[in-house]
Amino acid sequence: MIVYLRLAWRNVWRQRRRTLLIAIAMGIIMTLLVFYDGLLGGFEQAIYNNAIQLLGGNIQAHALGYNAKAARKPLLPIHNPNRVIKAAESHPDVIVASQRIVTGGMVTNREGAFAVSIIGIEPEKEALITPVAKTIIQGRYLQPEDGDAIVIGKGLAIAMNVDVGDRLTVVSNARNTQTRQRTMTVIGIYDVGVPSVEKTMIYLSLAAAQRLFRLEGQATEVIISLRRIGQEPTVIRALSQDLPEYELSSWEDSFPELKETMELKTSVMVMIGVFMLGIASIGIFNSLMMAVFERTREIGILGALGLRPFEISLIFLFEGVLIGLIGASLGAILGTLLNAFFAYYGMDYSAFTTLTEYTALISGRIYTQLVPHKIMQHALTVAIISALAALYPAIEASRREPAQALHYV
Amino acid sequence: MIHYVKLAYRNLGRHRRRSILSGLALALGTALLLFIAAFFEGEMRSAMETTIRLNTGHLQLQDADYDPDKLSVAWEYLIEKPEQVAAQIQTLDAVAVAAPRLIANGIVSAGDEAVGVQIIGIAPESKANDPYRDGLVEGQFLTAEDRDGILIGYPLANSLGLKPGDRLSLLVNTANGSVDEQVFTVRGIFSTGTTAYDKGVVFLSLAKAQVFSGAGDRASLIFILLNDREQAEAVAAAIRTPAYQVKTWRQMNELLVLVNDFSNAYLAVINLIVLGVTATVIVNTLLMSVFERTREIGILAAIGMKRRQIIALFLTEAALLALGGVAFGGALGWALSAYFGEVGFYFGDLGMSAQMLMQDRIYTVLTLEAAINLILTAFVITLLAALYPARMAARMEPVEALRGK
Numbered sequence: 122m123i124v125y126l127r128l129a130w131r132n133v134w135r136q137r138r139r140t141l142l143i144a145i146a147m148g149i150i151m152t153l154l155v156f157y158d159g160l161l162g163g164f165e166q167a168i169y170n171n172a173i174q175l176l177g178g179n180i181q182a183h184a185l186g187y188n189a190k191a192a193r194k195p196l197l198p199i200h201n202p203n204r205v206i207k208a209a210e211s212h213p214d215v216i217v218a219s220q221r222i223v224t225g226g227m228v229t230n231r232e233g234a235f236a237v238s239i240i241g242i243e244p245e246k247e248a249l250i251t252p253v254a255k256t257i258i259q260g261r262y263l264q265p266e267d268g269d270a271i272v273i274g275k276g277l278a279i280a281m282n283v284d285v286g287d288r289l290t291v292v293s294n295a296r297n298t299q300t301r302q303r304t305m306t307v308i309g310i311y312d313v314g315v316p317s318v319e320k321t322m323i324y325l326s327l328a329a330a331q332r333l334f335r336l337e338g339q340a341t342e343v344i345i346s347l348r349r350i351g352q353e354p355t356v357i358r359a360l361s362q363d364l365p366e367y368e369l370s371s372w373e374d375s376f377p378e379l380k381e382t383m384e385l386k387t388s389v390m391v392m393i394g395v396f397m398l399g400i401a402s403i404g405i406f407n408s409l410m411m412a413v414f415e416r417t418r419e420i421g422i423l424g425a426l427g428l429r430p431f432e433i434s435l436i437f438l439f440e441g442v443l444i445g446l447i448g449a450s451l452g453a454i455l456g457t458l459l460n461a462f463f464a465y466y467g468m469d470y471s472a473f474t475t476l477t478e479y480t481a482l483i484s485g486r487i488y489t490q491l492v493p494h495k496i497m498q499h500a501l502t503v504a505i506i507s508a509l510a511a512l513y514p515a516i517e518a519s520r521r522e523p524a525q526a527l528h529y530v
Numbered sequence: 531m532i533h534y535v536k537l538a539y540r541n542l543g544r545h546r547r548r549s550i551l552s553g554l555a556l557a558l559g560t561a562l563l564l565f566i567a568a569f570f571e572g573e574m575r576s577a578m579e580t581t582i583r584l585n586t587g588h589l590q591l592q593d594a595d596y597d598p599d600k601l602s603v604a605w606e607y608l609i610e611k612p613e614q615v616a617a618q619i620q621t622l623d624a625v626a627v628a629a630p631r632l633i634a635n636g637i638v639s640a641g642d643e644a645v646g647v648q649i650i651g652i653a654p655e656s657k658a659n660d661p662y663r664d665g666l667v668e669g670q671f672l673t674a675e676d677r678d679g680i681l682i683g684y685p686l687a688n689s690l691g692l693k694p695g696d697r698l699s700l701l702v703n704t705a706n707g708s709v710d711e712q713v714f715t716v717r718g719i720f721s722t723g724t725t726a727y728d729k730g731v732v733f734l735s736l737a738k739a740q741v742f743s744g745a746g747d748r749a750s751l752i753f754i755l756l757n758d759r760e761q762a763e764a765v766a767a768a769i770r771t772p773a774y775q776v777k778t779w780r781q782m783n784e785l786l787v788l789v790n791d792f793s794n795a796y797l798a799v800i801n802l803i804v805l806g807v808t809a810t811v812i813v814n815t816l817l818m819s820v821f822e823r824t825r826e827i828g829i830l831a832a833i834g835m836k837r838r839q840i841i842a843l844f845l846t847e848a849a850l851l852a853l854g855g856v857a858f859g860g861a862l863g864w865a866l867s868a869y870f871g872e873v874g875f876y877f878g879d880l881g882m883s884a885q886m887l888m889q890d891r892i893y894t895v896l897t898l899e900a901a902i903n904l905i906l907t908a909f910v911i912t913l914l915a916a917l918y919p920a921r922m923a924a925r926m927e928p929v930e931a932l933r934g935k
Contacts, residue, residue: 138821146814153806160799225644227637232602233703236637236646279599280635294642314785316599317730321646389569389875393800396562397807403555404811411548411818468799 125432129439133447136412143408144448147503150401151452152459154499155492157397159460161390162349162490163468169350169383173372174250175313175322177223178344179353180360181375182209183368187342196224196294198339200366205343208363214352219246220340222330226293228273228323232281237323239293241330241340250346253311253324260285260309267326269305274319275312283307291323293334303333349490350383398499402506409444409510413437413518420518421526430519434512441511445504452503453496463489538846545819552815553855556912559808560859561866563801563904568867568896569875570797574790575895578783582755583661584727586782588762589754591619594775596750598782601648603634603705603743603750609774612749613653619752619769624761629656630749632739637701638682638732640690647686648731649702651739651749658753662720662733669694669718676735679717683728687719694718700732705744712742723891805907809915816848816919827923828931837924844923848916856909860901867896 133140173179184199199205202220209218222241227234244263248254253272254262263272271289273281283289285307292302305325313319331337347356353371361369373380423433467486518526542549582588592598596607609615612630619628632651637644652659654672662681663671672679680700682692692698694716701711714734722728740746756762759779766776780787820827830840874891 139818142814142817142821146810149810150807153803153810157800157803160803164796227644229709231707232600233635233707234637234701234709235635236644276599279597280601282600317726385875393562393566393804396558396565397804400555400558400562400804400807400811403551403558404807404814407548407551407555407811408814408818410551411815411822415822 125435126439129436129443132436132440133443139412140444140447143405143412143444144451146408147405147445147448147507148451148455150404151449151499151503152455154394154397154401155452155456155496156459156489157394158492158495159456159463159489160468160487161387161394162492163463163487164390165350165383165387166490167487169379171252171313172379173350173376174346175252175318176372176376176379177221177342178250178372179347179350180209180345180357180369180371182343182345182360182364183341183370185366185368188368188370188374196222196334196336196341198336199341199343202340202343205360205364205367208360209343209345209356212356212359214347214349214356216346216348217246217249218343218345219243220327220343222327222334222336222339222341224293224334224341226291228277228281229290229292230281230283230288234292235277235280235320237277237321239291239330240322240324241327241333242324243327252313253322256311256313257309258312260307262309263324263326265326265328267308268329269303270308270325270329271305272309272311272324273307274316274322275310276316276319277321277323278307278310280320285310291325291333301333301335305329398502402502405445405448405503405506406510409441409507410514413511413514417518417521417526417529420515421521421523421529424519424521424523424526430516433519434515437511437515438508441508442504444511445507446500448507449500449503453500456496457491460489460491463487464491534843534846535850537843538850541843541847542850548815548819549851552812553851553858555811555815556808556852556855556908557859557862559804559811560856560905560908561863562804563908564860564863564896564901565866565870565894566797566800566804567900567904568863568871568894569892570793571897571900572871572893572895574786574793576892577786577789578779580722580724580727581783581786582759582779584722584724586777586779587658587753588756588759588779589766589769590777590782591615591752591754591769592750592775592777594773596775601633601635601703601750603632603703603745603748604707605705605746605748608632608745608748608750609752610748612747612752616653616752619754622765622768624756624758624765626755626757627657628752628754629653629658630736631751631753632736632743632745632748633750634739634743634745635703636732638686638690638698639701640692640696640698643690645686645690646730649700649734649739649743650731651734651736651743653736658755659733661722665720665722667719667721669716671718672733672735674735674737676717677738678715679735680714681718681720681733682716683731684719684721685725685729686732687716689729692716692719700742702743704742705746710742710744801904805911808908809911812848812912813915813918816844816916817922820844820919820923823923824926824931827926828928828933831926831928832932840924841920844920845913845916848913848920852909852912852916855912856905859908860905864896864901867894870894871896 182205184197187197206218209215220243224239226237226239228237244265248262258275287307288304289307290302290304294300331339357369357371420433467488469486593607593609616628616630619625630653634649636647636649638647654674667684672681696716697713698716699711699713701709704710756765762778766778770776827840871894874893
């Protein structure tokens with residue numbers, strides 16, 4: 122066996138030009154495929170990450186029994202939120218975990234009444250992740266010690282005709298369906314470019330929400346933000362062992378429509394990727410097949426020397442695998458370098474468009490992702506195609522009469 | 531010239547399997563480019579069409595001071611005697627339909643749940659409301675005399691657990707700045723196939739909405755659909771007066787234009803990658819074939835073919851290959867786009883905001899312009915890719931080439 126491998130290895134380097142030509146082509150193609158996947162991951166983050174953070178983090182932890190009544194946003198306090206936060210933040214994929222009080226309610230002033238989600242947050246922690254903190258256009262973002270102060274969206278500010286410093290009445294039901302009402306001052310207005318979101322989310326400090334809803338020292342949920350979309354299942358699995366008495370749900374459960382959009386969008390992009398892989402396979406198959414047919418005479422000599430067709434095919438199979446592996450490693454290295462470069466510096470879109478500023482939810486700069494599992498997959502595909510492409514002509518040539526093969530031009 | 535074509539054709543035919551595979555790679559590349567373009571175009575068109583049909587119309591006539599972000603129903607922002615104004619606009623040839631609408635902010639509550647919605651008062655018999663009428667899943671559509679009925683979207687009905695005949699409480703912001711609350715009966719449940727829209731609006735008859743919100747005989751806007759959307763600017767100029775402002779679909783859908791631009795940029799990068807893969811495959815195959823045919827090239831040179839002529843021969847071969855590949859790819863891409871243009875891709879609830887509505891199904895649209903551009907690009911790239919191998923062939927020394935190394 123090892124003899125055939127050695128023979129194959131020598132053949133690979135005897136035909137140096139051919140090997141390099143094919144391996145380089147494989148390398149370039151694989152680099153492009155890897156870059157495509159990296160870009161895809163980058164787009165996913167650019168388009169959906171901000172939306173997920175805005176809607177409430179990658180993972181939410183609630184008290185048991187919350188999900189049954191989730192549509193009503195019940196004020197169901199979570200037991201010992203600090204324990205969840207501590208457990209979550211010790212996980213390496215977690216950027217930050219923070220507690221919230223979330224419920225539905227209304228804001229009213231002389232312009233009328235508007236249904237909103239009232240969200241009590243830990244401002245300094247959420248500032249790390251939420252687009253709200255980065256898109257304050259008037260006034261300022263919340264601070265932990267803020268009392269009767271709220272941050273509202275631009276859409277709501279326009280509809281209610283309010284400015285920073287104006288007062289609004291916040292109405293909601295505390296526990297036991299007891300109506301709570303409180304006048305609060307607008308201290309900041311955010312603008313994420315999506316009026317339907319801006320109209321329905323108002324923020325206040327956790328302490329103020331605790332007072333408003335009589336939940337001193339408590340919270341209704343803990344939101345956990347991750348480094349990347351797609352890490353949710355692993356993190357949930359890791360956390361649920363330590364935290365059995367909580368309901369952990371990812372944004373995919375909480376916002377199924379967003380997940381569906383993303384998945385289907387991604388599936389089309391993956392389909393395009395598969396198509397490209399098909400093109401690449403044909404190319405690799407073609408080159409390698411040419412290279413082997415070229416050597417029909419050599420195969421004749423091997424036959425004349427007494428190698429059986431099976432043994433000849435084995436040599437060529439090994440050759441194909443070796444060339445495939447050389448090409449694949451070349452592609453893996455180049456692709457990773459390319460992805461790493463754009464992951465660090467980001468890819469500016471301005472070359473392809475007249476606009477550089479999109480809404481705050483879509484960033485104009487794409488940071489590619491390193492995609493190790495995809496690289497393995499592509500490398501394997503390239504090696505297999507390459508082996509098959511070498512095997513097919515070798516089998517055909519080795520079956521010929523050695524004398525005939527020797528005469529092949 | 532015809533000479534080269536004949537020679538090139540024979541050369542390709544001599545290595546039939548290889549030629550077919552190279553052509554196939556190119557064809558798949560071209561088909562993929564066309565399909566991607568058709569997909570993105572279909573997505574954007576569907577978004578624009580849906581938004582126009584359901585939300586903005588081609589034109590909207592509003593009071594000069596009306597602000598669509600506020601949806602105020604205070605009298606000074608509204609159009610007086612809207613039925614007459616609409617009837618007048620309707621007489622224009624370019625206008626397909628014009629209908630008054632009154633829009634107010636409101637809150638629907640049923641049980642202990644409350645959801646913020648847009649309340650839209652419509653003239654029920656107008657053709658402008660066909661998308662809602664055709665999308666009725668349960669119950670009946672509104673009639674002009676209906677004083678108690680409300681039409682709600684399927685997702686809203688679902689989350690509040692409502693069926694036709696059930697009652698819900700509706701709170702509205704009224705013309706004088708206060709709020710009013712009344713109980714309505716769910717008359718019908720509609721689905722336009724656009725979840726983002728369906729969950730955020732409820733319909734009343736115009737007359738009821740006017741009484742409920744205290745707007746009197748006034749409307750927020752006249753919703754206008756044209757026979758040809760390119761006439762929007764011309765019609766807008768014709769009906770604009772100092773008292774009214776007229777907004778075109780282009781102005782009302784700026785966010786969509788923005789997103790369109792973003793996805794075009796995205797598309798450009800993906801196209802480059804696809805072209806890169808295809809070009810690499812072509813260059814590699816041609817290079818391999820040049821090396822394989824070293825002896826043949828030596829003979830050509832030995833019998834007196836000039837470098838230029840050898841380049842021309844190889845380029846002609848590449849051109850024939852490209853022609854075949856691109857033609858086949860064009861047909862394949864067109865067939866794929868046509869198929870998915872009929873059947874569509876199911877996509878679930880797209881679009882998180884009511885400014886950008888999408889159907890839940892995407893139908894691919896291949897424009898002639900995009901097809902021609904992409905096919906030409908693929909062809910030119912292939913020829914450029916062939917240039918290097920062809921020059922490689924021409925540079926060989928006849929004697930050495932004859933020896934085959």
